[in-house]
Amino acid sequence: MTDSLTSQKPTNPPAAVETLLAVKNLAKNYGKFEILGDITVDVRAGEFMCIVGPSGAGKTTLLQCLSGLLAPTAGNVALRGVEVTEPPAEMAIVFQDYSRSLMPWLSILDNVVLPLRSSKMSKDEMGNKATAALEEVGLKGHLHKYPWQLSGGMQQRVAIARALAFEPAVVLMDEPFASVDAQTRSDLEDLTLRVKEHLGITIVLVTHDIDEAVYLSDRVLVLGGRPTQVVDLIETNLGGHRDQISTKSTPEFAKLRARVYQEIRSQAAPGQP
Amino acid sequence: MKTLKNLAWELWLPIVLVIIWLVLSAGSSSFYFPPLADIMHDFGKVWFFNGIVQDLLPSLGRILLGFVIALLVGIIGGILLGLLRRIEEALRPVLELLRSTPGVALLPIATLFLGLGQEMKVFMIALACSWPVLLNTIDGVRSVEPVLLQVARSYRLTLWQRIRFIYIPNASPQIFAGGRLALAIATVVMVVTEMIGSPGGVGYFVLSTQRNFDLLGMWTGIIMLGLLGYLLNLAFRLAENRILRWHHLKNA
Ligand SMILES: Nc1ncnc2c1ncn2[C@@H]1O[C@H](COP(=O)(O)OP(=O)(O)OP(=O)(O)O)[C@@H](O)[C@H]1O
Ligand SMILES: [Mg+2]
Numbered sequence: 001m002t003d004s005l006t007s008q009k010p011t012n013p014p015a016a017v018e019t020l021l022a023v024k025n026l027a028k029n030y031g032k033f034e035i036l037g038d039i040t041v042d043v044r045a046g047e048f049m050c051i052v053g054p055s056g057a058g059k060t061t062l063l064q065c066l067s068g069l070l071a072p073t074a075g076n077v078a079l080r081g082v083e084v085t086e087p088p089a090e091m092a093i094v095f096q097d098y099s100r101s102l103m104p105w106l107s108i109l110d111n112v113v114l115p116l117r118s119s120k121m122s123k124d125e126m127g128n129k130a131t132a133a134l135e136e137v138g139l140k141g142h143l144h145k146y147p148w149q150l151s152g153g154m155q156q157r158v159a160i161a162r163a164l165a166f167e168p169a170v171v172l173m174d175e176p177f178a179s180v181d182a183q184t185r186s187d188l189e190d191l192t193l194r195v196k197e198h199l200g201i202t203i204v205l206v207t208h209d210i211d212e213a214v215y216l217s218d219r220v221l222v223l224g225g226r227p228t229q230v231v232d233l234i235e236t237n238l239g240g241h242r243d244q245i246s247t248k249s250t251p252e253f254a255k256l257r258a259r260v261y262q263e264i265r266s267q268a269a270p271g272q273p
Numbered sequence: 274m275k276t277l278k279n280l281a282w283e284l285w286l287p288i289v290l291v292i293i294w295l296v297l298s299a300g301s302s303s304f305y306f307p308p309l310a311d312i313m314h315d316f317g318k319v320w321f322f323n324g325i326v327q328d329l330l331p332s333l334g335r336i337l338l339g340f341v342i343a344l345l346v347g348i349i350g351g352i353l354l355g356l357l358r359r360i361e362e363a364l365r366p367v368l369e370l371l372r373s374t375p376g377v378a379l380l381p382i383a384t385l386f387l388g389l390g391q392e393m394k395v396f397m398i399a400l401a402c403s404w405p406v407l408l409n410t411i412d413g414v415r416s417v418e419p420v421l422l423q424v425a426r427s428y429r430l431t432l433w434q435r436i437r438f439i440y441i442p443n444a445s446p447q448i449f450a451g452g453r454l455a456l457a458i459a460t461v462v463m464v465v466t467e468m469i470g471s472p473g474g475v476g477y478f479v480l481s482t483q484r485n486f487d488l489l490g491m492w493t494g495i496i497m498l499g500l501l502g503y504l505l506n507l508a509f510r511l512a513e514n515r516i517l518r519w520h521h522l523k524n525a
Contacts, residue, residue: 069427087426092427095424105443105520106442115429117430117434146523
């Protein structure tokens with residue numbers, strides 16, 4: 001999929017857009033079930049891309065193929081031109097299930113330090129890096145608690161801090177805010193936007209929530225069909241600074257939202273009259 | 274303060290029982306059940322400190338040595354078998370069969386090959402204690418949350434890091450449960466092997482005093498065994514409380 005599908009002209013000239021993650025003719029079957037059809041998409045360096053699609057479309061499957069956790073049936077994924085076969089060092093994943101993705105026997109700090117242990121950093125450096133990441137997500141006062149002593153939103157922030165401390169170029173997130181309350185959810189969305197700007201990383205985020213997708217994204221990737229294809233790749237052009245109230249009340253936001261909504265609805269129930 | 278309270282709560286029943294025993298056995302003229310006061314009087318004479326040096330310390334040494342060997346074998350073997358699913362599946366029936374065979378049934382053959390000395394006793398203790406640790410460790414390694422393994426893969430943790438930070442901690446509650454069972458087994462096997470083995474040890478002491486019609490001495494030995502088992506379990510629980518703090522807090 002290319003920019004030809006986007007409705008609006010980009011406001012900035014697309015000067016030297018670097019492709020970070022290239023997905024080419026990716027297909028994935030589970031046994032004889034063809035889940036992902038033929039997916040081609042480029043993730044640009046520094047962009048925020050959200051993936052939306054009907055439940056069961058294979059969004060999680062796509063993310064796992066992107067990360068190298070799952071081998072594609074056909075096609076390939078390349079990070080900076082290098083084919084991804086195992087999770088690359090430049091990539092971090094935030095899993096949906098925060099409560100199960102943290103080690104209950106390690107303190108918050110040790111959870112964040114753990115991925116750093118493979119590096120050649122000294123103990124102090126690791127500790128400082130982890131503390132800085134936890135500070136970034138507003139958890140400085142909880143370093144020595146266990147994950148299960150924190151609320152759901154706080155646990156997900158620990159998982160985000162763990163990803164950030166790893167200093168990846170890309171963070172993949174699978175419905176990271178699906179199981180927290182609405183207020184926590186918008187807080188975490190803004191937190192994610194902020195640290196993305198601050199650290200200049202690329203984020204690919206899977207979500208069910210169309211508002212969330214439009215609000216966060218530079219581009220929204222809409223999946224649908226059976227087997228799943230790329231339905232649309234929409235440039236949002238909502239600008240760098242976003243605000244839960246003002247951004248969401250602009251006419252552009254409403255238009256984008258309606259467009260994604262229709263595209264998903266037309267895919268969701270193909271068998272019905 | 275809290276530990277003192279707990280201790281009092283734990284000790285009141287034993288103290289009451291001892292008092293009842295003291296009262297009921299006072300003035301007893303039965304040869305087999307001498308007055309507890311006499312036993313306690315002898316207890317001091319027998320065990321402080323000749324008995325402790327001659328019999329208690331060797332027994333304790335055997336238990337600890339056999340127990341530590343069992344922990345090492347059980348934990349290392351359990352991790353390996355837990356990770357190597359295919360091999361474990363093939364070995365499972367054999368393991369279950371061996372586990373179900375009472376350890377002391379192997380005594381005759383163990384004495385044949387290892388004699389009646391220290392090696393045989395430590396071997397028997399280690400053998401009998403290994404099973405609960407081994408099987409519990411396998412289960413603990415198996416029950417790791419799959420999401421955690423994906424996390425480990427995505428952050429490129431090495432095998433050693435996975436073992437050290439995921440498999441062992443995940444299995445630790447089960448390892449401790451197996452370990453506590455093993456410790457109780459260790460005490461039993463220690464007594465049995467000492468009774469049939471070469472001289473030395475509290476088990477040997479109990480049997481030989483009985484054979485010499487020194488029933489007072491025998492009772493002091495039995496009390497010593499009870500104390501030994503109790504203290505070992507207490508020490509184990511203290512270690513467990515420290516290491517499994519997260520687990521106890523989480524499930525509190
Ligand atoms: N390990 C697996 N083996 C067989 N089928 C699977 C497996 N994992 C997923 N599937 C199937 O593949 C399809 C896509 O699953 P996937 O979890 O990727 O969807 P999703 O878009 O993430 O859905 P949701 O929005 O509900 O999370 C589903 O029909 C699911 O039943
Ligand atoms: Mg999913």
